[in-house]
Amino acid sequence: MHIMNSEERRRQIASLTAVNGRVTVVELAERFAVTPETIRRDLTVLDNDGALHRVHGGAVPTNTFQTRETPIELRSTTSTEAKIRIGRAATELLPRTGTVFLDAGTTTAMLAHAIAEAGRPDDNPYRNLTVLTNFLPLAVRLSAAGLSDVQLIGGHIRPITQAVVGDIALRTIGVHHADIAFIGTNALSMDHGLSTADAEEAAVKRAMIANSDRVVAMCDSTKFGRDYLVSFANVPEIDVLVTDDAAPHQYLEAFTAEDVTVVTA
Known part of the structure; x- marks a missing residue:
């Protein structure tokens, strides 16, 4: 049985966030069969790395919801x-x-x-x-x-x-x-x-x-x-x-x- 390490799990979390537009701690914990506390630590690491942006209860992709247009x-x-x-x-x-x-x-x-x-x-x-x-x-x-x-x-x-x-x-x-x-x-x-x-x-x-x-x-x-x-x-x-x-x-x-x-x- 393949045991996923934290680096691989975080890489998948970043990809899921990019594709889905938003992820929640609850759904990620269930998906990866780990505790919500583990997911929160993962999101903190990914946020610090700039891979996503933490929000209440989950995360969204970086640069989300821009309002400034480029000429x-x-x-x-x-x-x-x-x-x-x-x-x-x-x-x-x-x-x-x-x-x-x-x-x-x-x-x-x-x-x-x-x-x-x-x-x-x-x-x-x-x-x-x-x-x-x-x-x-x-x-x-x-x-x-x-x-x-x-x-x-x-x-x-x-x-x-x-x-x-x-x-x-x-x-x-x-x-x-x-x-x-x-x-x-x-x-x-x-x-x-x-x-x-x-x-x-x-x-x-x-x-x-x-x-x-x-x-x-x-x-x-x-x-x-x-x-x-x-x-x-x-x-x-x-x-x-x-x-x-x-x-x-x-x-x-x-x-x-x-x-x-x-x-x-």
């Missing part, structure tokens, strides 16, 4: 190589005809770049797509790439992210239906799902998801295990996750268990 100019330089690979991988999921929602964000912008680079404007393989987006830079890029029908969703522009939000945007999305939606996220956890800091942006993302037959979440590995205040989708609402090869394996296994197709770029 689009800075986010565009973060994990750029991974986002480029994610964007290229996402093109494999694109239909040649039909309607597509493209969410605002630096990762979805890389999908737009990959579409634009797929061929000359007069011979782009995606030229027959209808694309609706709430992100001005993305709309400009795609219209220059030769796509025949690129529609910029109207509304209020948030300066920090350059995303178009508000009632007009929601009404526009509500009267359209997409074959597939490509959605970016600021954070992703199994417990809190996909989340962002702003309620208006979350509402637009939620509307795109609700009005699409298929949902593709685009998320680089730095976003896993984090939560922002506003959750806009639960994991089962996602059909495909496109991420990079540095994504934590425990997350990929958890997504697969939820019948989410995982594409690693």
Whole structure:
């Protein structure tokens, strides 16, 4: 019979916390067949190591529930190589005809770049797509790439992210239906799902998801295990996750268990 040592148990506790978004002393004690006092000592050690954050009765992942957004100019330089690979991988999921929602964000912008680079404007393989987006830079890029029908969703522009939000945007999305939606996220956890800091942006993302037959979440590995205040989708609402090869394996296994197709770029 295998006897688990404290180091191995703590490693598993850290992984469970990252995947589940929150763990309790009671459930961990039962799972590992040790006393609650032992689990509390484990959580103290892991907290001191920065592997998780202790809260009353249990623990949550580090960097949980962030509220401060990063300006689009800075986010565009973060994990750029991974986002480029994610964007290229996402093109494999694109239909040649039909309607597509493209969410605002630096990762979805890389999908737009990959579409634009797929061929000359007069011979782009995606030229027959209808694309609706709430992100001005993305709309400009795609219209220059030769796509025949690129529609910029109207509304209020948030300066920090350059995303178009508000009632007009929601009404526009509500009267359209997409074959597939490509959605970016600021954070992703199994417990809190996909989340962002702003309620208006979350509402637009939620509307795109609700009005699409298929949902593709685009998320680089730095976003896993984090939560922002506003959750806009639960994991089962996602059909495909496109991420990079540095994504934590425990997350990929958890997504697969939820019948989410995982594409690693």
